[in-house]
Amino acid sequence: SAVISQKPSRDICQRGTSLTIQCQVDSQVTMMFWYRQQPGQSLTLIATANQGSEATYESGFVIDKFPISRPNLTFSTLTVSNMSPEDSSIYLCSGTGTSGNNEQFFGPGTRLTVL
Amino acid sequence: QKEVEQNSGPLSVPEGAIASLNCTYSDRGSQSFFWYRQYSGKSPELIMFIYSNGDKEDGRFTAQLNKASQYVSLLIRDSQPSDSATYLCAVGSYGKLTFGQGTILTVHP
Numbered sequence: 001s002a003v004i005s006q007k008p009s010r011d012i013c014q015r016g017t018s019l020t021i022q023c024q025v026d027s028q029v030t031m032m033f034w035y036r037q038q039p040g041q042s043l044t045l046i047a048t049a050n051q052g053s054e055a056t057y058e059s060g061f062v063i064d065k066f067p068i069s070r071p072n073l074t075f076s077t078l079t080v081s082n083m084s085p086e087d088s089s090i091y092l093c094s095g096t097g098t099s100g101n102n103e104q105f106f107g108p109g110t111r112l113t114v115l
Numbered sequence: 116q117k118e119v120e121q122n123s124g125p126l127s128v129p130e131g132a133i134a135s136l137n138c139t140y141s142d143r144g145s146q147s148f149f150w151y152r153q154y155s156g157k158s159p160e161l162i163m164f165i166y167s168n169g170d171k172e173d174g175r176f177t178a179q180l181n182k183a184s185q186y187v188s189l190l191i192r193d194s195q196p197s198d199s200a201t202y203l204c205a206v207g208s209y210g211k212l213t214f215g216q217g218t219i220l221t222v223h224p
Contacts, residue, residue, distance in 0.1 A: 045213070102146075104212055106159050107158060108157070
């Protein structure tokens, strides 16, 4: 399985600012994703990070709010823009291994608190 | 709207018992089915995946899939206190996963 790291692991931010979260995978993955997990809730897919092109966003998520980059096969960033307290959540990146089974492996997550 | 529903919890079982976790899904085109375990404050950890109807066993864990009934389950035999966690059912379609709301399992000594 792929080993995925994220940074920062947590942050406390002020309303109206932006935070960029980095995700690094130790081996090649075919697909990379970003999820949000709000307190006490399950995971909601934000977008699929596409290498070298614009991310594919799920309903309810837009590029202006959550710009995503994936410059190569093993690295992606998610920016949470113009933050409000409602953006307080855990943000997780995941990658799909190359086994063909489509299983996703998750990073440790970034715990974001917006004041 | 693709939906994944898990049996409401929390579920409490005694140590050594069998824990049964259930999940139904709405999208008949779903191709792959996963069970994740999530400890408090940690990220989800893959336990098992299953693609074909029937049972798949891995150690103390057995996943069961019935595509006709749109139903997938996870059985944990000889439950241990270390199995206490939230269990997430995830359903895959074209590489993307839709997660259920999770079932909290507590295994008491």
